[in-house]
Amino acid sequence: MTEVKPVTIVMVEDDEGHARLIEKNIRRAGVTNEIVPFLNGSSALTYLLGEDGTGARHGGRPLLLLLDLNLPDMTGINILERLRASDHMRRMMVIVLTTTDDPSEIHRCYDLGANVYVTKPMQYEAFVNAIRQLGLFLSVVTVPEVA
């Protein structure tokens, strides 16, 4: 991961507290990569796809998206669909990190091309544990570059 081009982690999480706790606990797992947080779907989409809406601006950079499904302005599924429809972003690594454990929702995300689905536990100890494990996972995973 610590190659020429370090992976940028884009985090879409509407709960600021959660976002901060996620970041802190990922860091504690030894992840030092840049984390770019967004509190809603539209600002995240603007960042990811750029002004032209194609996502070409991130060409050649490895990006990883931590995506919450319940957002104030749209659902994470909308974002996932938009990314997979984009030529540049369709291979981008997407980790859905959300509280929903509804099997139909999980299937839907994988069908739409999510790489990993992590159910965010709503009990603190389990939450911290899950985030740490996710951090460990991130430190070993190979992330593709944006086309």
Add this chain to the structure above:
Amino acid sequence: MATEPTGFSRTVPLSLFAGALLLLGLVLASLVFAAIAREDSDEALHAARLNNRTVLLLSLLQDAETSQRGYILTGTRAYFSDFQRAAALARLQFNSLRDDLQTVSIDEETIKRLETLVSLKLEEMKRSANMQAAGDHERAVAVVTTGEGRRLMLEIRQIIARIAAITDTVGFRKTRHLVDATWLLLATIAGGAILIVLLVAGVMHLVTVRSRQLEAARHALVEYNDTLESKIRQRTQYLERANRELQSYAYIVSHDLRAPLVNIMGFTSEFERAADVFKSFLQTVPPGSAGEIENAAREAVDIDIPEALGFIHSSMKRMDELISEILKLARAGSRQFHPQVIDLRELFEEIVATSKHGADETHATIEIAEDLPVVETDRLALQQVFGNLIDNALKYSFVGRAPYIKVSGKVVGEEAIIDVTDNGRGIAEQDLERIFELFRRSGQQDRPGDGVGLSHVRALVRRLGGDVTVRSVLGEGTTFTVAFATKLRPEGREGE
């Protein structure tokens, strides 16, 4: 079908009754008029006959006089016998007439006068005829010549004429009455006939209306029956949908409450971590080197911060538990039931064996009736329901009294009704409904518990198509009665 009393069904017998009364009145009136007519005709007839008989009396008297005169004039014996016969008949006629005359209001005086006159006339004629018979022609003629006989006869004629006039008048009057009565009779009969026609028409109309109503009601009933089933299905669907909504609502609420709680817990941990760092730092500071502020800092780090964190932790733990319970309830509420055949006696034995407040350690006696029903419903739900009730009965025993629990049951219609009775501490009357509410407990709070069990029991039993009720006497014991469908109806899952 039980017909409700309508205005129509009351008017039918009422109008029939009124019509019948009226008809009866008319029949009675016509009977009265017929009786009057008969009486009138009798009287008219009587008067006419009396008239004839009076005239006959006069005729007989005239016959007698003619024969008497003929005899005196000619001395022919045949006249004499004619006279005797006519005179005898005239007397008889008068005697037969005498009483009848009184009936047509001819005064006694006139009758007496007539009697006297008739007697005198007959006497006069008899005397003269007898003289002639005795050969005394001269004296016989002399009797006639006195004109006494003629005078008598004249007066008799006058009286008879008067009587005839009176009987005639009576006869006429009675005939008039008869005519009037006959008219009235005709009128009442005609009225009766019209009434009968009206009544029959009315009744026929009412019967037609009635049968039309019956037909309409029958139609409505058929239609109602047709739609009833679909209505019930629809209502059940609405209810199930509402129930599901409520459950998902509970789920969402409890779930969403968790999100900020995770933050509170997370940042409390961060805070604790920071406080620990600060504490470690303070330990590196030599005591008494920073004056007044150092003591305050040490007090904050050693006492105030741990105390605050302790309260925050225990409150969060409590809140977390409450939310977990709601979540558990919501999940239980949305769990799909799987009906299977269950022998309740076996189920209870299983529950007692696995009860966490073991019957042995509490020296409890649990009596399970032999004749508990066999049902077809969700096993886990029943285990949770009765497990909760048995647990409660063991848990809330009366201090110093070994628990005695009795389980009995029966099937009523399509419902199984199970009683779980204990000799525990009982529940105050004002708490009987409260105990089923979420997070509510009653009585002395000396046993661990979160006030979820009974609300869970109630929610489950209601989903099993029944309800749970409680009777209790404080200090003596409690009976929970659980009623549920013996055969669990599959829940509608339409529109999902």
